[in-house]
Amino acid sequence: xxxxxxxxxxxxxxxxxxxxxxxxxxxxxxxxxxxxxxxxxxxxxxxxxxxxxxxxxxxxxxxxxxxxxxxxxxxxxxxxxxxxxxxxxxxxxxxxxxxxxxxxxxxxxxxxxxxxxxxxxxxxxxxxxxxxxxxxxxxxxxxxxxxxxxxxxxxx
Amino acid sequence: xxxxxxxxxxxxxxxxxxxxxxxxxxxxxxxxxxxxxxxxxxxxxxxxxxxxxxxxxxxxxxxxxxxxxxxxxxxxxxxxxxxxxxxxxxxxxxxxxxxxxxxxxxxxxxxxxxxxxxxxxxxxxxxxxxxxxxxxxxxxxxxxxxxxxxxxxxxxxxxxxxxxxxxxxxxxxxxxxxxxxxxxxxxxxxxxxxxxxxxxxxxxxxxxxxxxxxxxxxxxxxxxxxxxxxxxxxxxxxxxxxxxxxxxxxxxxxxxxxxxxxxxxxxxxxxxxxxxxxxxxxxxxxxxxxxxxxxxxxxxxxxxxxxxxxxxxxxxxxxxxxxxxxxxxxxxxxxxxxxxxxxxxxxxxxxxxxxxxxxxxxxxxxxxxxxxxxxxxxxxxxxxxxxx
Ligand SMILES: [Zn+2]
Numbered sequence: 001x002x003x004x005x006x007x008x009x010x011x012x013x014x015x016x017x018x019x020x021x022x023x024x025x026x027x028x029x030x031x032x033x034x035x036x037x038x039x040x041x042x043x044x045x046x047x048x049x050x051x052x053x054x055x056x057x058x059x060x061x062x063x064x065x066x067x068x069x070x071x072x073x074x075x076x077x078x079x080x081x082x083x084x085x086x087x088x089x090x091x092x093x094x095x096x097x098x099x100x101x102x103x104x105x106x107x108x109x110x111x112x113x114x115x116x117x118x119x120x121x122x123x124x125x126x127x128x129x130x131x132x133x134x135x136x137x138x139x140x141x142x143x144x145x146x147x148x149x150x151x152x153x154x155x156x
Numbered sequence: 157x158x159x160x161x162x163x164x165x166x167x168x169x170x171x172x173x174x175x176x177x178x179x180x181x182x183x184x185x186x187x188x189x190x191x192x193x194x195x196x197x198x199x200x201x202x203x204x205x206x207x208x209x210x211x212x213x214x215x216x217x218x219x220x221x222x223x224x225x226x227x228x229x230x231x232x233x234x235x236x237x238x239x240x241x242x243x244x245x246x247x248x249x250x251x252x253x254x255x256x257x258x259x260x261x262x263x264x265x266x267x268x269x270x271x272x273x274x275x276x277x278x279x280x281x282x283x284x285x286x287x288x289x290x291x292x293x294x295x296x297x298x299x300x301x302x303x304x305x306x307x308x309x310x311x312x313x314x315x316x317x318x319x320x321x322x323x324x325x326x327x328x329x330x331x332x333x334x335x336x337x338x339x340x341x342x343x344x345x346x347x348x349x350x351x352x353x354x355x356x357x358x359x360x361x362x363x364x365x366x367x368x369x370x371x372x373x374x375x376x377x378x379x380x381x382x383x384x385x386x387x388x389x390x391x392x393x394x395x396x397x398x399x400x401x402x403x404x405x406x407x408x409x410x411x412x413x414x415x416x417x418x419x420x421x422x423x424x425x426x427x428x429x430x431x432x433x434x435x436x437x438x439x440x441x442x443x444x445x446x447x448x449x450x451x452x453x454x455x456x457x458x459x460x461x462x463x464x465x466x467x468x469x470x471x472x473x474x475x476x477x478x479x480x481x482x483x484x485x486x487x488x489x490x491x492x493x494x495x496x497x498x499x500x501x502x503x504x505x506x507x508x509x510x511x512x513x514x515x516x517x518x519x520x521x522x523x524x525x526x527x528x529x530x531x532x533x534x535x536x537x538x539x540x541x542x543x544x
Binding site: 016017021033082083094115 | 301
């Protein structure tokens, strides 16, 4: 039996880790989410020093490192900066594909927000198109209170 | 109290999708052994050990401690890097600080990943702000898809250029025995692959690989004794950046991208005015097919809007006048924790003339290597084979 092939089996240790978390959104973002929940209003924050308007809210200005404490009201309408259409499915995604994700610059803001784009034919997606926020009926003061952004219909 | 720093030993495992018989420590040990053999040193000659990978990708953390016997770090000083995608280049930069400061004379740098062992999309999704972005992002790829689409919109780059980049990478990887995906693809093959996240199809995004890469760094005097062909780390720059340039403030020109910041620093500090002539090869951390055209522009290597046109003309091919990622790059091999270390290793092999079948046809005197990740962060290293 000199030529006997010894079959090896690779051995594994399998397991999984469940990692629940509870993340404090912070002082300014708490106000931001409460405004969405109670009034269906998306606010930005304005740096008192260099006047840039940031949304979603951050408590420190990215340009000048100044503390930001106040919200400014925005219209909930904006422009699509860029987008992708997900055809891929994994355990961590909030929706079943295909669906569109966009980066939306709200009117009056200097930065943009990432969210779903709904009520749209994917072929019509285009950077520069006008979008508006659609809110959920039931709202829990989180980013998914905004259901998605949809194209603004041209009047007439 | 500073000294110049050279790469004197280079070791890399073959990369693959699975390697079930070996644990992570065994894979790392193979890369270290190859690097020490290349430098003709033993672990006794090493003062200091730097290691890094992607936290949680293998389902365990504090890997520097768990794998200490495999890394040769017992009784030695060192750090663990944990900067996401740039971890492989931060390992090298951290090694540079250790040797340049004369804190140590020889430092072993190790980047590694064993992607087959954990849920990498789930692990990478934890990098997104839970309150703001996490529900919308798909691992790292959604962000890359959106910056690719934005680049196509602003520059007029057609989808086919992504396919040219990938086809070119496949030809390079076919020549590189250490690469993971080594099948040759035509532009047509790439165009017809299954769409994953528009505009990126399955062949336009980096794979999940397994492998390790190790480098030995040494101070100037020691380096000249150890290796006849030391490769000098001339300069390096790092720029951190908020998520997606704070969702495209960079796009509006209100802030610079991390590529722009690091490119400008490196070229200014080294008096490089015509980078595509003065530098002969760039091993770029290019995790999707539109990174090469977009980032050639952002690094300041060419004018805005010219990146994709240079690629169409064949400039970035292995035989071109400015080869980019002749190893096949991140598009063909991506064991994340080692990806940026491999960029430095491959640039160094090009400078030594030791890249074998994927050696570029141009004579190489200066090379760039980059790392990318974390959250739109960039490391850029300038290497040369002389100190002139
Ligand atoms: Zn400010």
